[in-house]
Amino acid sequence: MAPLAAARPATGQSAASATTPTLYSEEQANRGETVFAEACARCHGADLQGISGPPLSGPIFRQSAQFSKLTVSQLFEFVSRQMPYDTPGSLNRRQYLDVMAFILGKNGFPAGRSSLTEEKLATLKLMLFPAAAATATGGGKQ
């Protein structure tokens, strides 16, 4: 006799949101996926696995990011100034933010309601990349 509990959707919001702050929206990450496919995938791979450019997700990328104590805002700075490798700075700011949202999503950062913005990035100078959640489940820690 508990129809309400049974009917509750599996996506009910709870705990998770309190741990890792949400930085971008799903919609934004989807736009970023298109930007990535057009501007980044030929060197970094459609699955960010790396081709002529290094991988942008997975254990190798996580380890190098952790080793250098990379922050989310540093990563954005790097990408927006140095990438695409052959035409740096050729995307507009919105495209860089969108592609950054996509990369965050692929590295274990959960999506939230609002988009990643320059203002948000400015407050993230100390937030380490990748997300704690991704490293906890990523194995091979240390």
Ligand code: HEC
């Ligand atoms: C023409 C090939 C090419 C394209 C296109 C390209 N990259 Fe790269 N990318 C590279 C290479 C090569 C490196 C390594 C550069 C270095 O270490 O100085 C790199 C490095 C990076 C890194 C640092 C990775 C690390 O482990 O240090 C990031 C992040 C990155 N690229 C993101 C992007 C994004 C996002 C795009 C699309 C907007 C993009 N790249 C487009 C070739 C490319």
